[in-house]
Amino acid sequence: MTSKGAHYFEERPGAAARPGTVDVVLPDLHLRLATDSGVFSPGRLDPGTRVLLETVPPPPQEGDLLDLGCGYGPIALTMASRAPEATVWAVDVNRRSVELCERNARTAGLYKVRSMHVDDVPADVRFSAIWSNPAIRIGKPALHAMLTRWLDRLTPDGTAYLVVQKHLGSDSLQRWLGEQGWETGRVASRSAYRVLRVAARPGGAAGSPGGTTTNDPAGRTAADDEER
Ligand SMILES: C[S@@+](CC[C@H](N)C(=O)[O-])C[C@H]1O[C@@H](n2cnc3c(N)ncnc32)[C@H](O)[C@@H]1O
Numbered sequence: 001m002t003s004k005g006a007h008y009f010e011e012r013p014g015a016a017a018r019p020g021t022v023d024v025v026l027p028d029l030h031l032r033l034a035t036d037s038g039v040f041s042p043g044r045l046d047p048g049t050r051v052l053l054e055t056v057p058p059p060p061q062e063g064d065l066l067d068l069g070c071g072y073g074p075i076a077l078t079m080a081s082r083a084p085e086a087t088v089w090a091v092d093v094n095r096r097s098v099e100l101c102e103r104n105a106r107t108a109g110l111y112k113v114r115s116m117h118v119d120d121v122p123a124d125v126r127f128s129a130i131w132s133n134p135a136i137r138i139g140k141p142a143l144h145a146m147l148t149r150w151l152d153r154l155t156p157d158g159t160a161y162l163v164v165q166k167h168l169g170s171d172s173l174q175r176w177l178g179e180q181g182w183e184t185g186r187v188a189s190r191s192a193y194r195v196l197r198v199a200a201r202p203g204g205a206a207g208s209p210g211g212t213t214t215n216d217p218a219g220r221t222a223a224d225d226e227e228r
Pocket of ligand 1: 010069070074092093097
């Protein structure tokens with residue numbers, strides 16, 4: 001939440017600019033990233049994102065990789081640092097996030113990061129890896145639509161890694177993914193976070209990606225739904 005009634009996943013955050021920086025210090029890299037108000041976790045590397053980045057295996061070294069919901073870019077830039085020959089697509093609905101991620105990639109000299117609005121990714125691109133700290137707070141229907149849209153763009157041998165807080169519904173998300181035909185396992189569990197590994201489902205990449213972006217205006221969370 002950025003201000004009363006505002007969400008970090010708004011397309012055009014109204015919050016007044018409050019530029020800052022976040023140092024992303026991982027065993028293999030150090031990035032100083034520009035942040036701002038109106039984007040996710042502008043004051044520090046989100047602890048869930050840290051768990052993801054400290055537990056995922058190295059990404060494929062070529063092809064197209066995706067950071068779904070890039071924010072100011074810690075996941076996309078880490079992927080690009082670990083796979084400098086690959087093209088990293090960094091997508092978000094929040095325009096301020098996309099601009100920050102773009103600027104941060106340029107500053108870091110990571111020229112194979114392509115930051116853009118989710119609806120601007122060419123329809124024929126397929127991803128051999130997706131890493132994401134997905135926006136659980138957009139509500140379960142929107143979350144499921146978002147994941148279906150992008151997981152079906154994995155290459156047949158592609159893999160997604162998702163970090164989800166346990167109390168925001170990691171177990172029910174894992175169940176739902178399995179029910180939809182994505183073989184899903186838990187590869188890490190640290191403090192309140194779970195990292196899920198999701199394999200492409202048969203026929204996924206062949207299907208039409210379709211759809212544009214609509215987040216649940218009611219703003220229900222997966223956890224809210226879980227409580228029902
Ligand atoms: C939990 S934040 C993670 C941000 C960043 N990856 C990080 O780790 O700091 C989730 C991001 O997903 C974005 N988002 C919300 N709805 C989305 C959608 N339908 N498609 C893509 N991204 C979305 C939000 O704007 C937000 O930046």
